[in-house]
Amino acid sequence: MRTSGAPASDVRRRIATELADDVPWNRVLNSICTEPHPLGVEMASAAAHTNLGDVRIFRGTKRIERRVVRLLLDLMGNPGGSGSLVSGGTEANLIALLVARESARARGRLTDRPEVVVSSTVHFSFTKIFGLLGLTPVVVPVDDSLRLPAGEVARRIGEHTVAVVATAGSSEFGVVDAVDEIGPVVAGRDVHLHVDAATGGFIIPFARELGHDLPQFDFSVDGVDSITIDPHKYGLANVPAGAILFRGAQDAGRFAVDSFFIDTPVHNTLLGTRPGAAAVSTYAVLEHLGRDGFRDLTRTNYEVTQYLVGGLRAAGHELFAEPQLNIVVVRMPHAVRISQLLESKGWIVSTSKRFGETLRLVVTRHVTPEMVDAFLPVLERACKEVAAEVAPR
Structure with a gap:
């Protein structure tokens, strides 16, 4: 702990600098938590x-x-x-x-x-x-x-x-x-x-x-x-x-x-x-929100989930399992490397240690069709880059 306290303005600035490094919600596809109401x-x-x-x-x-x-x-x-x-x-x-x-x-x-x-x-x-x-x-x-x-x-x-x-x-x-x-x-x-x-x-x-x-x-x-x-x-x-x-x-x-x-x-x-x-x-x-509000949120989450599934399938990807809720797991060769590459491009997804070669994507309130549209081309570029990395030379 410092001997003399810092001005509040300095503390705010330093904290704001650190918080600015957090990933914005519109690039998060791995979290079951979302931006609170x-x-x-x-x-x-x-x-x-x-x-x-x-x-x-x-x-x-x-x-x-x-x-x-x-x-x-x-x-x-x-x-x-x-x-x-x-x-x-x-x-x-x-x-x-x-x-x-x-x-x-x-x-x-x-x-x-x-x-x-x-x-x-x-x-x-x-x-x-x-x-x-x-x-x-x-x-x-x-x-x-x-x-x-x-x-x-x-x-x-x-x-x-x-x-x-x-x-x-x-x-x-x-x-x-x-x-x-x-x-x-x-x-x-x-x-x-x-x-x-x-x-x-x-x-x-x-x-x-x-x-x-x-x-x-x-x-x-x-x-x-x-x-x-x-x-x-x-x-x-x-x-x-x-x-x-x-x-x-x-x-x-x-x-x-x-x-x-x-x-x-x-x-x-x-x-x-x-x-x-x-x-x-x-x-x-x-x-x-009441029951009506949560029902509307649930309806929207399912619609976005199906929109994401449709985009993945249109790009030629195969689901690991049909989603029951709002978690989409897609088969993905070299999934860990693709996840790392996506993170370097600002997108956070997840992979499973127990079910390798899969990519896990979570739809919550902050995930929109526009966010899906922004993500899918980045995913395709990452897949191509990784395919080029692992191709025999």
Whole structure:
């Protein structure tokens, strides 16, 4: 730290210089997060000083969090459930499996080697979680449609199983597991079923209303015990805004830590200090857009996704899989080199370490047909340049 403080104008200038190096949204095609809604940004700024960890001071902010949780539970088909706002999908998934483990302990079902049944495409956050919680993953290969097969889940559940994780919108492909088939398999087995809907939670309900053939995944499915949903992705809230939701009205309290202080309630999240701005931003966007607004956003995202798919196919590219949501994965020889070349030209895409020779493109609110039109010629030039690089000489 400097001895004498710098003038505010100098600090602003230096920070502005660094921020100017961030990639503008109209060149970003790899992120499930997008530019947050302007009203959410405005309201988050108004609540920048708030802390959900101190409810005696920030009483109004805490009420807003409770309203947001109620709105999210209603969206997930379970207005009588419970939940909390958290930092994002990783924390939500961790709390879900912590509750699953401790619930198994309370029922006398926790063995010396607790296991969790997951798909081979489960989000990488679970790798962290298994290590932190001492859980052993039982990995089930996805089927030809890249989904977790319900029949295999049934076969893998055993005496050590404390949880099954299904995914409603995988990060790599946007694939929605058949939760409506997995739920009945898990129900009655005394095993916790968690649905990671961090990606798809703000897409699937509205896409189904628009007629898209997607599996039901929420609390209306028998057997679903908890759901992760991220308002800071397709919910357009400020980062960090995630949520963990539970079926039972008291389930969120299964993970509870008391503080040292009188009149301070227990904590049901990992973080003690939590940004109230995230709750306020989420509430502002949910209230402002409503179901109609999110349905319109979803319709537009699907239209742009199909526009992108059409442009890729017209250029002769083959899809790795038909997109269920708004993630397009295209087969691409020398994908890593092409991605590097695109980045040198200002465009950010992604490639998979697990599924080589593919390029992953994500459509969110900031992606427009005009942006697609600007991107496709750059992609074609990059493909030609890389083809020339690797051609035999």
